[in-house]
Amino acid sequence: MPDVRLGTGPGRWILLATVLGSSVALLDSTVVNVALPRLARDLHADIAGLQWTVNAYTLTLAGFILLGGSLGDRYGRRRIFLIGVVWFTAASVLCGLALNIEMLVLSRALQGIGGALLTPGSLSILQASFAADDRPRAVGAWSGLGGVAGAAGPFAGGWLVEAAGWRWVFLLNVPLAAVVVLVAVRHVPESVDPDARGRFDVPGAALAALALAGTTYALTEAPGGRTPAALIGAAAVAGVAAAVGFVLVERARGRGRRLFGGRAARGGREVPQPMLPLGVFASRQFSAVNVVTFLMYGGMGVLFFLFVLNLQVVGGFSPIAAGTALLPLTGLLLLLSARAGAFAQKVGPRLPMTVGLVVAAIGMLLVARIGKDSSYVRDVLPAVVVFGLGLSAVVAPLTATVLATADVRHAGVASGVNNAVARAAGLLAVAAIPPLAGLTGDAYKDPALFSHGFRVAMTACAALLAAGAVLTFLTVSRDALRAPTGEQVEPECRRHCSVGAPQLQPEPETVPAASSPPDGPGAAPARS
Known part of the structure; x- marks a missing residue:
């Protein structure tokens, strides 16, 4: 039985290892966008090459993240977590040494496999190591510290690109990973799922x-x-x-x-055991919320891909200025996510999710106006703040609604499905929307052409978010967060919700065997 307490020395070491491990993957995903213009120039890449630089990582991560959680439950969460960290770091070195865009894309795909091994492991280690009454605080601390890392990432990436070159965005992972491995080997206990079989x-x-x-x-x-x-x-x-x-x-x-x-x-x-038990989609609301997730995270994926590029290519911002432009977004998520979750418990998720998506769509339309003569204070900051306010109202209620609308025994797999849907949405949207907006070939070398394509792409993404708002209003019940007993469901994400994808949530406490039919998910594609 797990019995580590959060306030003790062992608890702090476990938290440090999991936060640093997940932050390595998070930092890499946020700072790469800052480096895109410089690496495109050095490696003679076109827009498709930049798309693959982002998508190769997301592709393998989305494809194998559920399997990564299953491997951890079967063979040891610490073991698979460490393999993921080492794998991710080795792939990062290959990225930093890339001689051409093809080598970089292949290395990014390898990075995604490492991310699929380490990402679910960080939360599952917390779940397996801490005493039950300390788990919510441990997850909250993990979330908050992860949010700080996410906020620091673009700034660090912009500074590295300017001061040392884009290759150091990847090579920086080596010393961070070395600390993670050292701490995990010495201080993180091993754990497995005794029920994982087959x-x-x-x-x-x-x-x-x-x-x-x-x-x-x-x-x-x-x-x-x-x-x-x-x-x-x-x-x-x-x-x-x-x-x-x-x-x-x-x-x-x-x-x-x-x-x-x-x-x-x-x-x-x-x-x-099926990687995706299709029974989770028996709930109409669960299916609808995942469609909303697809629309929202698809639009967000394109925004994060093109926003920093537009600031540098069209607006003339330096890498460090462009990298920190989205900092208010992370700050708003850190400050408001917990409040949005509490508000959704009182009034139901339909109102905050609908209004939040509409506000985020308006913010995206404001982002579309950012062009050649835009200033940060007059144009960039208001757009980011409006978008961030809308997003802060959505992410925590959405995550809680996904868990609340699935059968309790499928809570872990429901979270994993929602995470995979979000990553797949970003992957497919980044592949489809920029070319449809005219951003192909060497468009990033022509500021006027890129600016026009950026406006078209942001307008399309705003339409995706607006469609998500309509779907939410029509399908999400006001009582979605209310358990059958009348008690409201507590959102797992209390301090910060990732904007890259919803957080993978730990599996709830095991349901007594009498209440769990034999077709339950059992093993851990669900667990993280």
């Missing part, structure tokens, strides 16, 4: 990754006109076929576990 859903993970890869490749390469149409068509067909195959495989495995109580009919062999 074969892994490797085909499910492979099909999910192939579906995302094929679709992303087709969306990214089609507008450029330089890739053969036959190859683009083949990638699109492969992506769609893999997506259909994924659904069929998950449905068959879920049915097999229900029919045979977790064991196959022949030879007593264990039926692999």
Whole structure:
């Protein structure tokens, strides 16, 4: 049984290791956007190359993050966490030494695999190590400190790009990872899930990754006109076929576990647990909230990809000024997320989510106005503040609603599904919207052309957020956060919610066996 107390020495060491480990991945994802103009110049990359620099990481992370949580529960959370940190760091070195854009993109894909191993491990270690009454405070501290790291990332990235060059954005991970490994080996206890059994859903993970890869490749390469149409068509067909195959495989495995109580009919062999139990989508509200997540995080993904580029290419901002331009957004999330969650408990999630998405859409339209002669105080800051106020009203209620609208035994997998949906949304939106807005080839070298494409892309993203607001108003119940007993559900995210994707939430306390049918998720694709 976990018995570490937060205020003790061992508790502080565990918190340090998990915060630093997750911060390594978080920092990398935030500072890379700041470095895009410089690395594009040095590596002679076009817009598609920059898209792949961002998307290669997101692709492998989204494709394997649920499998990473399962590996940790089976073989040891600390062990898989450490493997992820070392893997991520080795890939970071390859990124820093990249000789061309192709090598950088491949290295970023390898980074994503490392991120998929370490990201779910940080929270699952907290869940497995701390005493039950200390877990909420541990998660809150992890969230708050992670928010500080997220706030410092763009500033540090801008300074590194200006002072030492873009390669140090990746090489900085080496000393940070060394500290994580040292602390984790010495002070983090090992833990496993004693109920994790059965074969892994490797085909499910492979099909999910192939579906995302094929679709992303087709969306990214089609507008450029330089890739053969036959190859683009083949990638699109492969992506769609893999997506259909994924659904069929998950449905068959879920049915097999229900029919045979977790064991196959022949030879007593264990039926692999589905990576995505489709039963979680039985709730109409859960499905609707995930569509809202897709719309919101798709728009946000494009904003974060193009915003810093626009400031440098069109506005003439320095890397450090561009990198810190979004700092008020993180500050607002840190200050207001907990309050938004508490407000949603009182009035229900429909109002704050609907209003928040509308305000965020207005902020995105203000962002679209940022151009050549824009000043930070007059143009950039008001747009970021309005967008941040809207986002702060949405993220905590959204995360809480995802957990509240899924069956309690599926809470962990529901959080993982929502996280994967958010990452897939950013991946596909970054692949599709910039080319559709005219941002292809060497558009970033022409400030006028880039400025026009940026305005079109931001307007499209504002439309996505507005559509999310309409869907929220029509589908999300005011009582979504109220448990059947009348007690309201406490949002897990209390201090800060990640803007890259919703946080993976720890699995709730085990439900007594009598109340858990044999087709429950069991193992840990759900757990993080």
